[in-house]
Amino acid sequence: MDLMTDSQNIENSPATSPANAPAISPAISPAADVAEHPLAGQVIALTSGGTGGHMFPAVALARALVRRGAKVLFFTDARAARYTDDVDGVETIILPAGGIAGKGIKGRITGALRLGLGTMKARSLLKKAKPAVVIGFGGYASIPATLSAKWLGIPFAIHEQNAVLGRANRMVAGAAKRIATSFPTVTMIAADDEAKVIWTGNPIRHEVAALANTEYDVPTTDGPVRLLITGGSQGARVLSEILPAALVALPRDLRNRLVVTQQARAEDIDAVRKTYDGSGIDVTLASFIDDIPDRLRDCHLVIARSGASTVAELTAAGRPSILVPLPHAIDDHQRFNAQQVEDAGGAWLLPQDRFTVDVLSERLTKLLQNPSALTRAAKAAKSTGRPNAAERLADMVLDLLGLNPAGTPDLENINIKDAQKTRGDTL
DSSP states (O other): OSSSSOOOGGSSSOOOOTSSSEEETSSOHHHHHHHHTTTTEEEEEEOOOOOOOHHHHHHHHHHHHHHTTTTEEEOOGGGGGGGGGGGGEEEEEEEEOOOTOOOHHHHHHHHHHHHHHHHHHHHHHHHHHHHEEEOOSSSGGGGHHHHHHHHHHHEEEEEOSSSBBHHHHHHHHHGOOOOEEEESOBOOOOOGGGEEEEEEEOOOOOHGGGGSSSOOOOOOOOOOOOEEEOTTTTHHHHHHHHHHHHHHOOOHHHHTTTEEEEEEOGGGGGHHHHHTTSSEEEEEEEESOOHHHHHHHHHHEEEEEHHHHHHHHHHHHTOEEEEETTTTTTTGGHHHHHHHHHHHSSEEOGGHHHHHHHHHHHHHHHTTHHHHHHHHHHHHHHHHOTTTTHHHHHHHHHHHHHOOOTTOOGGOOOHHHHHHHHHHHOO
């Protein structure tokens, strides 16, 4: 979980439950109702691991599908039930599940047994419910339902949040009908599966999606320079240790223009505040920033980790950033995420082993005095964003069912090669 910290802030507001929806007026034609609710009477199954990074996009799609008339079955593990509690039209089913990668022998055996039990339960329930399609969002808890769909002959698709295909998704990608991606290029996808790839983007909260319609506020040569620093929901200690000292080391005239909002772990805030004391920097410190969309709208530069949700929000909003990937992330996926945005010109990747006071201070001095570079990066970041990703995913479901919504953007440039071509033309 990254910039996103609350499942209620996911892209688009909660849907009205079909059971509680107002009765359709007799004056409305059946054709009009079909157009508005093309999935009426359809059962769609979603499945996801229990962490926020997997759950947020899955819940966003659930809301979009319910708005289109579907009944949604949501297969996940016990950690994730709270994410779907307030989503009308969704029935949550808890499956036994456990991780395998990075575990000892005992942990791998336990994880495998739990996955086996989860698969038996998922297969039985899917056989009974007969969903039209299953959509998996990765995480080990998604394996039972996607594998069961494969064995039962139910068409299924997967969504990958990162620029590296996750291990759970890799297990089933070969049998998937579609592979939806958050990035225009994703590694670890087999060559034989490339034709199934569709670049939908990664769903984000609607307050941030709305920033796609705003212009980047270019910093003036003598006005305030607003920085947003965030390490995700848990904070990132390296940002607290390095950034304050690097900002204090900037030239005085630049320091006096800084307006900094920095997230830090609660136990680090006193030390961070002490570093800033007497520097002339206007700083707001918090262990949790509850107005990220407003801060993101107003900021000139973001310094952050490069988790999938963070990158999706930065690119949708079109904000330049310095990205510091978590060095020990599984499959180094945060580095791949950051590299995608840097290659597009929308960010600067700074590995943690080079994230030092001297390096950062020198880079910020040059960058913050170069508004044109920040403006170019903002434009490039926005060119790779997909602020309407949840609707694109819902359109993908319609496409899988042969309903093919007319004129939807995700049915153009459907595969990775076309998406790359589009990106190149934009830049």
